[in-house]
Structure formats: structure tokens, C-alpha cells
Amino acid sequence: MDEVEVVVAHSERATLRVGGVFLKVDADRARLDAEVELMSLVPVPTPEVLWYRPPVLALAALPGAPLGRLGGPVTGSPAGWAAAGAAIRALHDAPPPPRVGRAGRSIERLAEELDSEGGRLVADGLLPAALVARARRVAEGAFRPWPEAFTHGDLQIAHVFVDGDRVTGVIDWSEAGRGDALYDLATFTLGHEEHLDDVLAGYGTGVDLDVVRAWWALRSLLAVRWLAENGFDPFAPGCEVDVLKFLTGEGRWADRLSRG
Incomplete structure (x- = not known):
């Protein structure tokens, strides 16, 4: 008998796996509707939609395995990372959809979020x-x-x-939409800078590495408090707090990044 595996769960949504089926539960009907629509538009493989009865989306499991997870081991070969880079490029070259995604927040909104989160991180004693x-x-x-x-x-x-x-596939399209391509590249390589060259071998040229690093810092600063409040550990080795230390000269990547 198949067991129910909790893949990820927090106050906004949860994903369960039962055998070869993933069940995604999302409290935001509009976000789930958009995910289903956008999955049908992307030029990269996605899971097969088995059925959709809001607030639940049932997806077929994908062959293969995830490249890894932040702060944990990675399973992909250099060729696998390059293939992922090529798939990301195909996505970014596709016609942008009408919906503005998470990567498309305005500069003004991002600056406001950064001011607010930075202040709270210090006030709450999470970061110096x-x-x-x-x-x-x-x-x-x-x-x-x-x-x-x-x-x-x-x-x-x-x-x-x-x-x-x-x-073999890319999952979790709930935040998809129009936005900055380098946000995706930064999210994908966050905490795994050693694979950046492999990704870019598949992705191609035209990548400003300083902007990728800036997104590493921005995404990490905005994520630390939310992660800590929702059962995740941004202080684990190789995760968001380590990334911030690396980017500011306190960690193992500092010398390489200064030469990049």
C-alpha cells in the first residue's frame, strides 16, 4: 500500500505524494488556476495534469530525480546542469505571458520589501x-x-x-509569469555557485554575473525570516545565511566571487 509523503507544507500550500501521483493543495484558487494555464504554455517538459478540482491539483510523478536541494547533496552531472541551463533558456526565450510573476516585481516594490525585511531581521535578532x-x-x-x-x-x-x-520536467509553476530572467538563474544556482559555469554552458551568453549575485543576496534577505517562521532552516550549511556571508566576504566563495 502506498504511503502519503509530505513533500512540502506551509500555511500557503502543501504538496503530497501518493505513489506516482503528486497532490498539490493551494488556498489561493487564482494562483492554482494560473499554474495550470502557464504549465500548458511553457516550452519545457512539465508533469502531466491528471485532474484538477480546486483547491487540489493532481500531477503525475516525473521520471528521474531532482537535481538536489539547497543545503543538501546534488545528483546531477555537469551535463545534467548544462541541460537544465538550456531548458531555462528555452523558457526565457518563449513569449512572455500576460501575468506578472514573482520575478517581475517592480524595483519600487522590491526596495520597499528589502527595507522592511532588513529592519525586521535586525530588530528580531535574526541577523546582525x-x-x-x-x-x-x-x-x-x-x-x-x-x-x-x-x-x-x-x-x-x-x-x-x-x-x-x-x-524530464520542471514542477511548481505557481509563481510563474513575466519577469527578470536573471532572477530565475539566481534562484537556480543559489547555494550552488560551483555549478554556475555548467548552467551557463547550456544557457548561453548575455548573463551579467553581478546581477545574478545581487539576486542571490536579495532573495536570501527576503527569505530568511519567512523560512525561519515556517519550519525551514535558513541557517543550515549552504543555505541562505551562508550565501549572505559568502557574498559579503565571510565565506568560502569570497575569493572566487571577487575574481568573477
Whole structure:
């Protein structure tokens, strides 16, 4: 008899696996509707929709395995990471959809969020003020105009499945829409900078690495408190707090990043 596996769960949505079926439960009907629609538009493989009865979306399991997870081991070969880069490029080259995604928030809104979160991180004692200030200076590199692309919006490596050097599918399109392509690349390589060259081998040229690093800092600063309040650990080795330290010269990537 198949067991029920909780893949991820928090106050906004949850994903369960029962045998070869994933059940995604989302309290936001509009977001779930948009996910189903956008999955039908993307030029990359996605899970088969078995049925959709809001608030539940049933998806077929994908072959292969996720590339890994933030703070944990990775399973993909260099060729697998390059294939993922090529798939991301295909997505970004597709006609952008009408919906603005998470990667398309305005500079003004991002600056407001960064001000608010930075202040709360310090006030709540989660991060020291000096680290937040240094990371903020890095993050501000993402504040610039960008050409709109079709973006995933939450392109963690756990959402990309590969089998050898082939991408078998990309999951979790709830944050997809128009946005900054470099936000996706930064999300995908967050905490796994050592694979950035492999990803870019598949993705191609035209990538401003300073902006990718800025998005690493911005995404990490905005995520730390939410993660800590929802049962995740941004302080685990290789996760968001380590990324902030690396970017501000306190961690193992500092020398390489300064030469990039």
C-alpha cells in the first residue's frame, strides 16, 4: 500500500505524494488556476495534469530525480546542469505571458520589501545589522530595468528533474509569469555557485554575473525570516545565511566571487 509523503507544507500550500501521483493543495484558487494555464504554455517538459478540482491539483510523478536541494547533496552531472541551463533558456526565450510573476516585481516594490525585511531581521535578532547592511549593498545591483521574459519565479534545483543529461520536467509553476530572467538563474544556482559555469554552458551568453549575485543576496534577505517562521532552516550549511556571508566576504566563495 502506498504511503502519503509530505513533500512540502506551509500555511500557503502543501504538496503530497501518493505513489506516482503528486497532490498539490493551494488556498489561493487564482494562483492554482494560473499554474495550470502557464504549465500548458511553457516550452519545457512539465508533469502531466491528471485532474484538477480546486483547491487540489493532481500531477503525475516525473521520471528521474531532482537535481538536489539547497543545503543538501546534488545528483546531477555537469551535463545534467548544462541541460537544465538550456531548458531555462528555452523558457526565457518563449513569449512572455500576460501575468506578472514573482520575478517581475517592480524595483519600487522590491526596495520597499528589502527595507522592511532588513529592519525586521535586525530588530528580531535574526541577523546582525552589519551583515544586513553589506548584503543590502550587494542586493541593490538587481535594481535596474530588465527585458521581460517568461520566468518560473521559484526555480529551485528541487523543482528541476533530470535523468542523466536530460531534463524530464520542471514542477511548481505557481509563481510563474513575466519577469527578470536573471532572477530565475539566481534562484537556480543559489547555494550552488560551483555549478554556475555548467548552467551557463547550456544557457548561453548575455548573463551579467553581478546581477545574478545581487539576486542571490536579495532573495536570501527576503527569505530568511519567512523560512525561519515556517519550519525551514535558513541557517543550515549552504543555505541562505551562508550565501549572505559568502557574498559579503565571510565565506568560502569570497575569493572566487571577487575574481568573477
